[in-house]
Structure formats: C-alpha cells, structure tokens
Amino acid sequence: xxxxxxxxxxxxxxxxxxxxxxxxxxxxxxxxxxxxxxxxxxxxxxxxxxxxxxxxxxxxxxxxxxxxxxxxxxxxx
Amino acid sequence: xxxxxxxxxxxxxxxxxxxxxxxxxxxxxxxxxxxxxxxxxxxxxxxxxxxxxxxxxxxxxxxxxxxxxxxxxxxxxxxxxxxxxxxxxxxxxxxxxxxxxxxxxxxxxxxxxxxxxxxxxxxxxxxxxxxxxxxxxxxxxxxxxxxxxxxxxxxxxxxxxxxxxxxxxxxxxxxxxxxxxxxxxxxxxxxxxxxxxxxxxxxxxxxxxxxxxxxxxxxxxxxxxxxxxxxxxxxxxxxxxxxxxxxxxxxx
Numbered sequence: 243x244x245x246x247x248x249x250x251x252x253x254x255x256x257x258x259x260x261x262x263x264x265x266x267x268x269x270x271x272x273x274x275x276x277x278x279x280x281x282x283x284x285x286x287x288x289x290x291x292x293x294x295x296x297x298x299x300x301x302x303x304x305x306x307x308x309x310x311x312x313x314x315x316x317x318x319x
Numbered sequence: 320x321x322x323x324x325x326x327x328x329x330x331x332x333x334x335x336x337x338x339x340x341x342x343x344x345x346x347x348x349x350x351x352x353x354x355x356x357x358x359x360x361x362x363x364x365x366x367x368x369x370x371x372x373x374x375x376x377x378x379x380x381x382x383x384x385x386x387x388x389x390x391x392x393x394x395x396x397x398x399x400x401x402x403x404x405x406x407x408x409x410x411x412x413x414x415x416x417x418x419x420x421x422x423x424x425x426x427x428x429x430x431x432x433x434x435x436x437x438x439x440x441x442x443x444x445x446x447x448x449x450x451x452x453x454x455x456x457x458x459x460x461x462x463x464x465x466x467x468x469x470x471x472x473x474x475x476x477x478x479x480x481x482x483x484x485x486x487x488x489x490x491x492x493x494x495x496x497x498x499x500x501x502x503x504x505x506x507x508x509x510x511x512x513x514x515x516x517x518x519x520x521x522x523x524x525x526x527x528x529x530x531x532x533x534x535x536x537x538x539x540x541x542x543x544x545x546x547x548x549x550x551x552x553x554x555x556x557x558x559x560x561x562x563x564x565x566x567x568x569x570x571x
Contacts, residue, residue, distance in 0.1 A: 259357055281359050288465035291458055292359035295366035 262310040263289045267302040275306065324386040329506035330442060331387040335394075336404040336495075336566040338378035340430060342397050343405035344422060345371035350412060351419050363462055364419065370455050371427075377448050384444075406495065407568040408488050417470060417477075421484035424463035424528065425492045431456040432524040433496075433513065441511035464531050471535035482537055489539060491568045493552070494561045496520045501563065525550040 259282035266275040278297050283289035289307055297305070348368040355361040375397065382388050382395035393399040406426060413419055435453050440446040470481040496517040497504045504517045515523065525541060529550040532539055540553040562569045 259359070282357065283359060283465075285465045285469060287461045288359075288469070291363050291462045291465065294458060295363040296359060298366070 259283050261289075263293070263307040264310055264313070265293045265297055265305065265307060267297065267300075267305040269300050269302060271303055275304065280310070281307075324389065325384055326386040327506075327510075328387050329503035330445075330510075330512060331382065331385045332404075332503050332564070332566075333507060334378060334381055334445070335402070337430060337433070338375050338382070338397070339400075339403055339405040340409070340426070340495075341371050341378060342375035343403070343409035344427060345369075345375060347409055347413055347422065348419065351416065354416075355419075356416055360466075367423070367459055367462065370459065374448075374452055374455075377451075381444050402565075404565045404567065406488075406491050407570055408491055410570075415480060415484070417481045417484040420463065420466040420470060420481065421488050423459055424467050424531075425485060425488045426495075427456065427459055428463065428528055429492045429495055429524055431460070432520055432527065436513040436515045436520060436523070439514065445512065467531055467537075468535060471537060485532075485537065485539070490557055493521060493524075494556050494558070494568070495566055496524070497563065497566070498556075498558055498561075521552075522549060525552075 261282065261284050263281050263283065263286075264277055265279050265281060267278050268275050281289055281292040281296060283292055286307070293305060293307060345368050348364055348371060351361070352365040352368060353361055355364050379395060379397050379400075383392070388395045394402055408422070408426070413422070431453060434449040434456070437445050437449040438453060440449060467481065471478050499516060499518045501517050504513070504520075507513045508516050513520075526549065529539075529541060529543075532541075533543075541550050542553050543549075544551050560569050561567075
C-alpha cells in the first residue's frame with residue numbers, strides 16, 4: 243500500500259459517518275409518531291437535513307430524530 | 320402587448336444574473352447527486368439541485384415582462400438563452416465535493432442575502448419569490464454549515480482542499496453585490512426593490528458566514544471590528560477584473 247492509498251483511506255475514514263439517528267414522523271396529529279427509517283451523520287444539523295431530504299414522501303406534521311445510542315433495550319431480540 | 324412591459328434595465332439585469340446563477344448552481348449540483356461522500360449527502364444534493372433549478376424556473380419567466388426583453392425574446396428562456404451572467408467559477412465542472420460545499424456556503428448564501436433584502440420589495444413578483452426562496456434556503460444553509468465544519472475538522476488534505484475551494488470563490492462572490500456605486504444595485508435600492516446598498520448587503524453577508532469560518536479558523540481576508548462589532552474586509556476587492564454587465568469575473 244503506497245502513501246497515496248494510505249492518504250486516500252485516512253481521508254475517507256475522516257469523512258465516514260459513525261452516528262445513526264432513528265427517524266420518527268407522523269402525518270396526522272391524531273396519529274402517534276412511528277419509525278420511518280434512519281440516517282447516518284455525525285453532525286445533528288446535517289442529520290436534520292438528511293432526514294428531511296430522504297423521507298420527503300409525505301407532508302409530515304412532525305418529524306424527530308433520536309440518536310441510536312440513547313435507545314435502551316428492555317427485551318433483546 | 321406593447322405598453323404593458325416594465326421598463327427597468329437595472330432590475331432586468333439583476334434578475335438575469337440571479338436566474339443564471341441559480342440555473343448554473345443547479346446544473347453543477349446535479350453532477351453530485353450520485354457522487355457525494357455518503358448516500359445521505361447524495362440525496363440531499365439531489366433535493367438541493369431541484370430547489371436551485373426551481374428557483375431559476377421562477378425567475379426566468381419574470382424577464383419576459385420587461386421592455387428590455389423585446390429586442391431578443393430568446394434571452395428569457397433558459398433553453399435558448401445565449402447570455403450567461405453566472406459566476407465564472409460555475410463555468411466548469413466542480414473539481415470535487417469541496418467545490419459543492421463552497422458554492423453552497425459562499426455563493427448561494429450571497430444570493431440568499433440579496434433575496435432576504437427583497438422580502439418587502441416594491442416589485443411584488445420578487446417580493447413573493449424572495450420569501451419562498453429564503454424559507455427554502457434555510458435547509459441549504461444548515462447543509463453548508465455542517466459540511467464546512469465537517470471538512471475543516473477532518474484536517475490535512477481535506478481541510479486544505481476546502482480552503483482552496485473557498486479561496487477560489489471568495490473574491491468573485493463578494494464582488495457579485497457590486498461596488499458601492501453600482502448603478503443597478505443603487506437603482507434597486509432607491510426604488511425600494513431591495514432595502515440595502517451593495518456595501519450593506521456585503522456587511523450582512525459577512526455577518527452570516529463569518530461565525531462558521533471563524534469558529535473553524537479558516538483564514539479569509541476579513542477582520543472583526545471591535546468598535547462596530549462587525550466583520551469587515553481587510554482589503555479592497557479586485558474591481559479591475561470585474562465585469563459589471565455580466566456581474567462576474569472577467570475571463571481572459
């Protein structure tokens with residue numbers, strides 16, 4: 243592996259996203275929030291941008307992000 | 320429909336520049352819809368491409384209402400237009416993702432500064448469009464700030480490549496507002512089409528972008544004036560290489 247390859251790898255790793263955000267949304271106020279997917283971003287502001295642009299198939303009345311690491315497992319699958 | 324057209328060369332010129340820049344930004348962004356560093360960023364790039372092309376598509380039809388368009392109606396349609404009043408930076412493909420980030424962070428933010436100054440415009444069609452564009456651009460600004468921070472913090476070649484992209488676009492973007500005595504911008508200000516002169520637009524723009532650049536210690540020729548509590552340019556802009564008609568850097 244030459245220095246150029248190492249440089250490319252380290253640059254790529256430096257830009258790799260490591261944080262997963264679970265995306266929850268609802269279409270009507272009378273509905274509960276439900277999980278619609280997830281996005282990967284280390285920056286919460288970028289996570290918001292990504293969630294809005296990826297999950298734009300409906301006119302949501304609410305969308306929230308929850309960092310995956312904050313989820314506590316009660317019954318493991 | 321002779322006689323119903325608006326006769327305002329200054330407004331026609333600035334609208335042409337806004338539309339051409341939005342169109343060119345959209346076209347350059349489009350190349351990165353499947354080339355961004357991550358899938359999420361690629362989808363966001365696609366959404367931003369649609370937004371930019373959409374902004375251009377709401378601006379071009381306004382040109383047809385002007386007397387200045389009568390001599391050559393082909394110039395009001397993006398598909399037939401041969402004049403290109405977009406920045407020279409957008410003449411060529413982006414060299415990398417950092418050019419995308421720099422364009423969003425510097426140029427698109429500059430255009431948004433103009434639209435923000437036109438939200439109470441005496442020219443109703445621009446007033447409506449400006450409010451909508453400013454609203455849509457908030458998400459672009461979040462993307463721009465996030466990626467500038469991200470590339471800057473990565474350090475090494477990533478950071479220096481970002482700095483190079485910002486440097487290449489810096490002067491031309493700041494020039495876009497025109498010199499303080501720019502006849503077109505001054506005319507728009509006097510007529511209440513925008514609420515600021517070129518220097519005031521540039522001042523507002525620097526207050527918007529500098530907190531992010533300063534927090535990442537990215538070196539640009541700007542200093543914080545402690546008395547006025549404003550960011551100010553450290554050196555004059557290269558007006559001798561500025562094409563005031565096309566509102567872009569002179570080529571050649």
